[in-house]
Amino acid sequence: MVSAIKAAMNGAKVTLLERNNKLGKKLLLTGNGRCNFWNEYQDITKYHSENIELFQELWQTKKDVILPFFHNLGLIEKVTNGYYYPFSNQASTVLNALETKLKTLKVTIKLNEYVTKITKDKKFHVYTTNNIYESDKVIIAGGSKASPKTGSDGNIYNLVKSLGHNLTPILPSLVQLTGSDNYYKLWDGVRSNATLTLKENNQIIRTETGEAQFTNYGLSGICIFNLSSYISKGLLNNQTEIIYLNLVPWYKGSKEEFLVWLNNQSIKLNNYTLKDILLGFLNPKLVNVIFKIAKIKDDILWENAPQTKIVDLLTNFPFKVQDTLDFNHAQVCQGGIPLTEVNMQTMESKIIKDLYLVGELLDITGECGGYNLGIAWITGLTAGEEASKNA
Numbered sequence: 001m002v003s004a005i006k007a008a009m010n011g012a013k014v015t016l017l018e019r020n021n022k023l024g025k026k027l028l029l030t031g032n033g034r035c036n037f038w039n040e041y042q043d044i045t046k047y048h049s050e051n052i053e054l055f056q057e058l059w060q061t062k063k064d065v066i067l068p069f070f071h072n073l074g075l076i077e078k079v080t081n082g083y084y085y086p087f088s089n090q091a092s093t094v095l096n097a098l099e100t101k102l103k104t105l106k107v108t109i110k111l112n113e114y115v116t117k118i119t120k121d122k123k124f125h126v127y128t129t130n131n132i133y134e135s136d137k138v139i140i141a142g143g144s145k146a147s148p149k150t151g152s153d154g155n156i157y158n159l160v161k162s163l164g165h166n167l168t169p170i171l172p173s174l175v176q177l178t179g180s181d182n183y184y185k186l187w188d189g190v191r192s193n194a195t196l197t198l199k200e201n202n203q204i205i206r207t208e209t210g211e212a213q214f215t216n217y218g219l220s221g222i223c224i225f226n227l228s229s230y231i232s233k234g235l236l237n238n239q240t241e242i243i244y245l246n247l248v249p250w251y252k253g254s255k256e257e258f259l260v261w262l263n264n265q266s267i268k269l270n271n272y273t274l275k276d277i278l279l280g281f282l283n284p285k286l287v288n289v290i291f292k293i294a295k296i297k298d299d300i301l302w303e304n305a306p307q308t309k310i311v312d313l314l315t316n317f318p319f320k321v322q323d324t325l326d327f328n329h330a331q332v333c334q335g336g337i338p339l340t341e342v343n344m345q346t347m348e349s350k351i352i353k354d355l356y357l358v359g360e361l362l363d364i365t366g367e368c369g370g371y372n373l374g375i376a377w378i379t380g381l382t383a384g385e386e387a388s389k390n391a
């Protein structure tokens with residue numbers, strides 16, 4: 001949509017082909033239906049790619065045009081902790097702004113057009129299940145295979161491969177994690193702040209702090225999603241992926257100091273059981289999991305408990321990752337067309353002239369917080385502008 005808008009603004013005659021019966025199905029799901037369309041905190045570390053340096057220059061030059069673009073569509077935002085949402089708190093407001101601009105620019109929109117083949121001789125021929133379209137230039141902005149219920153069935157990858165492009169491995173990203181232990185039903189439904197440290201083959205890869213969501217299959221939550229990109233790739237390469245959760249992130253001392261703190265709590269709370277002490281700061285379901293793993297009874301006193309084991313579980317709880325959930329649950333995919341096959345200043349293919357490739361189709365992924373939509377806006381606007389030069 002933003003590619004079509006930018007190209008039409010430059011005077012190009014634009015036809016937008018949409019496989020669904022309406023535009024923006026996936027956009028309406030973003031931000032839990034509120035559309036977190038941008039983030040005030042822009043840093044290249046929020047974006048991941050095998051060739052991130054190729055995206056960095058484009059991002060540096062184009063990131064400041066995104067908000068003015070949306071302001072010029074009449075969109076008013078509200079900012080919460082750096083996260084940009086439409087003031088209405090409805091993703092439909094963003095979609096309406098884009099659709100209204102497409103309409104005023106007289107962009108031809110063809111719905112229910114499933115593209116099956118693209119060829120090029122003197123011109124492009126785009127084959128759909130209904131028609132054949134002829135064009136001087138083509139922008140492919142078809143997303144990935146994440147959330148296929150919105151139309152992302154992965155066919156887009158067959159199209160770009162048929163045009164001569166390669167693909168790095170396509171993996172679920174920003175997705176929940178599964179494990180193989182037998183206590184997940186005990187903690188199902190818990191939400192708790194934690195500090196999470198991902199170790200791959202015992203080497204620290206990344207640390208996240210935030211709300212972890214404990215499920216009957218493993219772990220979820222924004223902090224988990226941000227770790228999942230690393231984990232998907234590690235599991236593909238048969239690496240051991242373990243997340244260590246500090247369940248008491250509010251305590252800033254060492255494990256040894258925390259043990260002393262628990263000793264002092266036990267003295268202060270005379271005649272309290274260990275369970276009663278832990279219930280003063282930890283969700284009861286998590287307490288039950290710790291007791292199950294430590295193999296201790298509910299009425300045990302602190303002085304009779306395996307104190308080092310308890311402290312280890314509270315400050316360094318191990319979760320061995322078995323897998324991620326599949327593409328049906330993933331917000332985005334990682335992998336795609338290598339950035340080395342695209343002119344990252346124009347988004348034009350280096351393999352086929354006048355073919356432009358944008359968004360999630362490329363081997364670049366953002367973290368949670370509006371960064372993946374940011375990739376779509378930056379690359380989409382660039383392609384629309386470049387494809388319409390001399391229109």
